[in-house]
């Protein structure tokens with residue numbers, strides 16, 4: 001049976017997220033972006049409203065919701081402000097490898113902290129010399145008595161300047177290749193942890209993107225994720241099956257915002273004696289944008305549904321992420337085009353949305369990497 005209807009609970013959650021986006025994000029998005037201001041208070045408010053940390057299990061005090069709930073919320077938050085949606089979702093991505101791979105004690109302590117204290121966390125995998133090619137990371141953790149000594153530099157870490165703790169991928173046995181990687185939970189205030197300057201990024205500028213440096217950080221053995229070495233790669237990658245549908249939903253929300261702005265403008269702006277929407281070429285752009293947004297959402301919902309029903313979704317998540325990211329980049333370019341010269345100014349929000357969209361094709365696995373994943377899956 002195919003059923004596109006949301007449950008009553010899902011409808012309510014989506015409505016809650018939409019109202020939050022409309023009242024708390026839309027009025028502030030431009031200011032946050034212009035001033036590169038991290039919306040810490042609004043992230044706290046989103047947490048209190050029940051719009052972040054949805055995935056934290058009930059056993060840790062959370063709501064234990066699935067990927068479908070997350071994608072509904074992400075689409076609305078990104079519709080309100082894509083930068084905020086990225087900033088607020090750092091906990092979602094970082095929590096995923098803990099949920100799938102950590103011990104019960106680790107979950108209680110660190111996932112519990114997200115719920116009880118409103119803590120923030122960041123996912124530290126990328127390094128200056130290794131983004132797509134994760135196996136080229138150089139960070140190492142060497143056992144030294146009752147702790148590991150962690151050394152390395154992570155790059156482009158979302159939320160790093162505000163995080164209470166990090167999920168860090170490191171080699172514990174370089175000779176074993178990806179099977180020699182382990183995950184660690186590292187608290188931000190431990191000796192040897194330092195945070196780089198905020199990167200001056202193209203878009204989504206309220207989100208906080210920084211390097212994180214680990215220099216002889218003593219990580220207690222109890223902070224080895226799952227308590228066993230060698231599972232880091234699997235945990236870090238499994239997280240993407242849960243997070244990529246959410247990032248794809250983010251791209252859908254962003255594109256929807258651009259489409260709505262363009263639709264409204266096309267009905268007002270007149271050329272050659274009629275609103276530009278009366279010109280078939282403009283109407284066709286809007287029609288294509290709407291089709292592509294609908295198609296992307298269906299891919300997102302399928303990837304989420306598979307995950308929530310315990311089925312493999314790696315390929316579906318890659319389809320959703322690749323299509324939605326490319327689609328939102330194209331949709332925002334078309335929105336700017338519909339606004340003409342005004343679209344190229346910061347007076348209207350479409351320029352900000354176009355700058356915001358580009359990173360969707362880069363982070364959480366670039367579009368090229370999604371194609372590699374799909375290629376691998378279809379030739380298995």
Ligand SMILES: Cc1cc2nc3c(=O)[nH]c(=O)nc-3n(C[C@H](O)[C@H](O)[C@H](O)COP(=O)(O)OP(=O)(O)OC[C@H]3O[C@@H](n4cnc5c(N)ncnc54)[C@H](O)[C@@H]3O)c2cc1C
Pocket residue numbers: 122123124125126129130131132133155156157158159201209359362363364365366367368369372
């Ligand atoms: C704003 C922002 C936030 C981020 N947040 C985080 C975070 O929280 N945590 C984290 O760990 N990382 C984060 N990242 C890092 C992000 O995941 C990486 O930038 C991304 O994976 C690409 O890696 P790279 O930048 O090293 O590019 P590279 O891997 O050097 O790739 C450069 C180009 O080559 C392409 N390419 C690479 N290999 C292949 C191949 N085999 N075939 C075809 N094309 C290929 C890529 O697609 C890309 O277009 C963030 C990045 C940004 C910009």
